[in-house]
Amino acid sequence: MSFRQKLTKYLDNHAETRENHQDSSLQTRYYKTTKDKGLKMLENYFRNSPDYKLNAVSSERGEISVITNKGRKAFIVVTVIMVRPFFTAIDFSVTTETVLPIDFGFSTKVIHQLYDQVNKELIQIDDIRMGS
Template sequence: MSLRQTVAKYFTNHAETRERHDDPALVSHYYKTTKDKAMAKLEEMFSDQQLYDLNAISKEHGEISVYTKKGRKVFIIVTVIMVRPFQTAIDFSVTSESALPFDFGHSNKIIQQLYAQIDQHFTPLDRN
C-alpha cells in the first residue's frame, strides 16, 4: 500500500472487501462451506451477540444487513456468494456513522474482527 492509501484508510468512514484490494486485510475471504450453511451461521452469529441488531436478511441474494447497538453506530452489509461447490466467498461493506466524516480505521478493524470470528466456524481456503 502506498502512503496515500494508508492515510486514506484512516480518513474515511467506509471500508469494504473485494477480490483484489490494495490492503491485504480487506481481500475477500473464501471458506469451505455452502452458501446456506454460511448464511445460517452468520445469522446465528449476529443474533447471539448483544452488540448487533439484524436489520434484514435476503437468502436469495445472499445478503445480511446489520446495525450495531452499542458504541459507535456502524452499518454492516455481509454478502455471501458460493463460487463453487463448498467454496464460498464472504464480503463485508462497513460504514461508520458519526459527526466526523472519518472513523480513524474503525471500519477496517470491524471487518478484521468479523473475519476472525468466521474463521473459528469455517475452514478458510486459499485465495486462488
C-alpha cells in the same frame, strides 16, 4: 500499499472487502462451505451477539444487513456468494455513522473482528486457485 492509501484507510468512514483490494487484509476471503450454511452461521452469530442488531436477511441474494449496538454506530452489509460447490466468498461492507466523514480505522477494525469470528466457525481456503 502507498502512504496515501494507508492515510485514506483511517480518514474515511467506510471500508469494504473485495477481490483485488490494495490492502491484503481487506481482500475477499473464501471458505469451505455452502452459501446457505455460511449465511446461517452469520445470521446465528448476529442474532446471538449483544454487539449487533440484525436488520435484514435475504437468502436469495446472499446478503445480511446489521447495525452495531454498542460503541460507535455502524451499518454492515455481509455478502455470501458460492463460487462453486464448497467454495464460498464472504465480503463485508461497513459504514460508520459519524459527525465527520472520518472513523479513524473503526470500519476496518470491525471487518477484521468479523473475519476473526467467521474463521472460528468455518474453514478458510487460503489458496483460491487450488480451492483448498
